[in-house]
Amino acid sequence: xxxxxxxxxxxxxxxxxxxxxxxxxxxxxxxxxxxxxxxxxxxxxxxxxxxxxxxxxxxxxxxxxxxxxxxxxxxxxxxxxxxxxxxxxxxxxxxxxxxxxxxxxxxxxxxxxxxxxxxxxxxxxxxxxxxxxxxxxxxxxxxxxxxxxxxxxxxxxxxxxxxxxxxxxxxxxxx
Amino acid sequence: xxxxxxxxxxxxxxxxxxxxxxxxxxxxxxxxxxxxxxxxxxxxxxxxxxxxxxxxxxxxxxxxxxxxxxxxxxxxxxxxxxxxxxxxxxxxxxxxxxxxxxxxxxxxxxxxxxxxxxxxxxxxxxxxxxxxxxxxxxxxxxxxxxxxxxxxxxxxxxxxxxxxxxxxxxxxxxx
Numbered sequence: 270x271x272x273x274x275x276x277x278x279x280x281x282x283x284x285x286x287x288x289x290x291x292x293x294x295x296x297x298x299x300x301x302x303x304x305x306x307x308x309x310x311x312x313x314x315x316x317x318x319x320x321x322x323x324x325x326x327x328x329x330x331x332x333x334x335x336x337x338x339x340x341x342x343x344x345x346x347x348x349x350x351x352x353x354x355x356x357x358x359x360x361x362x363x364x365x366x367x368x369x370x371x372x373x374x375x376x377x378x379x380x381x382x383x384x385x386x387x388x389x390x391x392x393x394x395x396x397x398x399x400x401x402x403x404x405x406x407x408x409x410x411x412x413x414x415x416x417x418x419x420x421x422x423x424x425x426x427x428x429x430x431x432x433x434x435x436x437x438x439x440x441x442x443x444x
Numbered sequence: 445x446x447x448x449x450x451x452x453x454x455x456x457x458x459x460x461x462x463x464x465x466x467x468x469x470x471x472x473x474x475x476x477x478x479x480x481x482x483x484x485x486x487x488x489x490x491x492x493x494x495x496x497x498x499x500x501x502x503x504x505x506x507x508x509x510x511x512x513x514x515x516x517x518x519x520x521x522x523x524x525x526x527x528x529x530x531x532x533x534x535x536x537x538x539x540x541x542x543x544x545x546x547x548x549x550x551x552x553x554x555x556x557x558x559x560x561x562x563x564x565x566x567x568x569x570x571x572x573x574x575x576x577x578x579x580x581x582x583x584x585x586x587x588x589x590x591x592x593x594x595x596x597x598x599x600x601x602x603x604x605x606x607x608x609x610x611x612x613x614x615x616x617x618x619x
Contacts, residue, residue: 288458314466321493321496
């Protein structure tokens with residue numbers, strides 16, 4: 270039986286990253302639901318297009334058991350994360366990331382995903398692929414120069430440009 | 445001076461394809477406007493996410509001179525194109541494609557883009573990259589097995605998976 274994936278999309282989100290996951294899940298019959306890391310389900314891409322996701326991240330809290338994997342879709346919201354870290358939706362996001370990992374689910378993401386995982390205390394001692402700018406910023410997990418890394422339950426890609434390399438192994442794990 | 449691009453998005457559209465163009469244009473300071481090949485500007489991705497584009501294709505008719513290039517973003521609407529060919533938005537799309545090409549503008553697209561160009565009488569004698577299923581369906585343009593082809597003003601990629609190979613040359617042409 271295929272697994273069910275919760276997809277977190279920050280606001281704004283990199284559409285090229287987000288939709289590489291979503292179209293691949295769609296084409297492979299993997300169920301998914303999208304959650305905006307925002308107050309509402311209505312967000313934008315970096316490129317300014319309005320997106321209607323399924324729900325806001327607050328609705329995912331306490332319902333983690335309904336899913337087998339979590340995807341973090343990065344975007345231009347993240348360089349400003351520091352300014353907005355206290356906002357409820359970002360706190361909900363970190364809580365959801367922690368719960369998914371505590372339950373041993375598959376954790377996926379690109380670009381600054383490893384930094385968000387790290388901020389939630391997830392990935393300690395695990396190697397990760399991540400944006401070169403944050404290689405030395407992560408504390409618990411191990412930053413690398415790899416295009417993609419799979420270490421235990423954690424699947425990471427350096428940027429949206431290497432998601433296509435990560436996808437075949439990820440799809441195998443989700444089927 | 446960078447050029448301005450009109451981006452056609454069919455309904456439903458493959459989000460992974462569409463947003464590879466849009467995020468690359470955004471990151472490279474290239475102006476663009478998105479037009480839904482639909483009655484309204486509200487469409488969906490193949491993967492079921494609601495997208496708010498800038499306008500519907502009817503609004504692009506007669507305003508082609510405002511742009512230097514046209515992108516055709518393919519999607520699951522196209523396998524059903526035959527059923528809907530007579531709809532006004534599809535007729536508008538074909539008319540817009542013809543006008544852009546008649547004016548010598550840059551024509552871009554992936555998957556079945558070459559078939560839509562061909563249906564509009566565009567690309568006669570030009571080599572194109574296109575989905576293998578339609579290689580022998582196109583009449584005026586020449587189908588190939590290449591991942592990407594640039595022939596004159598026509599830039600094509602076989603599927604959304606080879607847009608990343610086409611982008612560097614396309615971005616050079618748009619700058």
